[in-house]
Amino acid sequence: MTPAAAEPRGPLAVLVAFGRPHTLIGTTLATVVLWAMALALLDVGVLDGLPTLVVTLVAALATNVFIVGINQMTDVEIDRINKPELPVAAGDLSVSAGWSLVGGTAVLAVVLAAFSGPYLLAAIVVGLLVGAAYSLPPVRLKRFHLGAAAAITSVRAVVVNLLLFAHFTDVLGNGPSVPRYVWALTGMVLGLTIAIAWFKDVPDMVGDARHGIATLVLRLGVRRVLALGLGILVACYVSIVAAGIVGLDGVNGPALAVGHVGLLGATVAITRRIHLSDPSTLVVFYRDIWRLFFAEYLVFGAAVLLA
Numbered sequence: 001m002t003p004a005a006a007e008p009r010g011p012l013a014v015l016v017a018f019g020r021p022h023t024l025i026g027t028t029l030a031t032v033v034l035w036a037m038a039l040a041l042l043d044v045g046v047l048d049g050l051p052t053l054v055v056t057l058v059a060a061l062a063t064n065v066f067i068v069g070i071n072q073m074t075d076v077e078i079d080r081i082n083k084p085e086l087p088v089a090a091g092d093l094s095v096s097a098g099w100s101l102v103g104g105t106a107v108l109a110v111v112l113a114a115f116s117g118p119y120l121l122a123a124i125v126v127g128l129l130v131g132a133a134y135s136l137p138p139v140r141l142k143r144f145h146l147g148a149a150a151a152i153t154s155v156r157a158v159v160v161n162l163l164l165f166a167h168f169t170d171v172l173g174n175g176p177s178v179p180r181y182v183w184a185l186t187g188m189v190l191g192l193t194i195a196i197a198w199f200k201d202v203p204d205m206v207g208d209a210r211h212g213i214a215t216l217v218l219r220l221g222v223r224r225v226l227a228l229g230l231g232i233l234v235a236c237y238v239s240i241v242a243a244g245i246v247g248l249d250g251v252n253g254p255a256l257a258v259g260h261v262g263l264l265g266a267t268v269a270i271t272r273r274i275h276l277s278d279p280s281t282l283v284v285f286y287r288d289i290w291r292l293f294f295a296e297y298l299v300f301g302a303a304v305l306l307a
Helices: 011-018 021-042 047-074 076-082 097-113 117-137 145-172 178-200 201-209 214-221 222-246 253-272 281-307
Strands: none
Touching: 011 097, 021 076, 021 145, 021 178, 021 222, 021 253, 021 281, 047 076, 047 097, 047 117, 047 145, 097 117, 097 214, 117 145, 145 178, 145 214, 178 214, 178 281, 201 222, 201 281, 214 222, 222 253, 222 281
C-alpha cells in the first residue's frame, strides 16, 4: 500500500515553522525577561510598560523571522537534505511567498523600531544586517565557522541583551542604563550561543559537507566540538555561580547561584544521554541546549526580580 500523504499545514502553522519555533520562543523569552528586569530597576508598573513591550516584541519577532527566513531562502537545496520538514524545502511555502515574508518582516521591524527609539532601531538594523550577511552572497558568513559563530553570538547575546535593555530603560526611564547584572547575563548567553552555533551543525553534517559549508564540526569532528562547547558552558555556569556567592548588585545571590548549579547539573545530565553511534541522540541534545537557553532567562530573571 502507498503511505498516506502528510496532511498539508495551515497558513499559521507554515508561518510558525518558517520562523523556527525554538528561535521564536527564545526571542520572546529574552524580550519579556529583559523588559521585566527593566521594570523592576525603574519601579515602573506592568500596565505602564506594556505598550513598550508589545511594540518591541513584535519588532524583535519580525527580525527573527527575517533572519531565519532568509537563511531558508538561500539554503533550499541544503534543507532538503538536512531539514526537509521546513516549509520551503517541503513545498508548503512557495519561493515567492517566502521572499515576500522575508521582505515584509524586515520592513515591519524597521518601521516599528524607527518610531520607538534609537536603541531599538540600532538593535533591529544590526540584526537585519548581520542576518543578511550570514546567509547572502557574496559574504555568506555561514560558510566559515568563525564568521557563523560571530554572527549568531553578536545578535543573540550582545545586541539582544544590551541594546534591548538600553531601549527599555531609555523609553520607560530617564535614559539608557545597563547595570552590571545585565552584562553578566550577556556573558552567560554568549557562552550558550557559542555552544548553539557549534552544536547546530552536528546533525547537519551530510548536507553541509555536500554543499561546501565549512562548519567547525566538519573540521574537528563531533567529539572535539562537543568537548569545546561543553567546556565553555561549564566555565560560564561556574562563573555565574561564583558571582551569586560573592554577590552581584541588583540580584538575589543565593537564587542566582542555586539556579545555575541546577542548570549545570542539567547540562551534565543531557550530555550523558549522548551516544555518538546514534545520530538521533545528537538531535535531542541540540534541542536540550536550546531548552537551557530558555531556562537561563527564566532563572536569571527570577534572581533579579527576587532581589
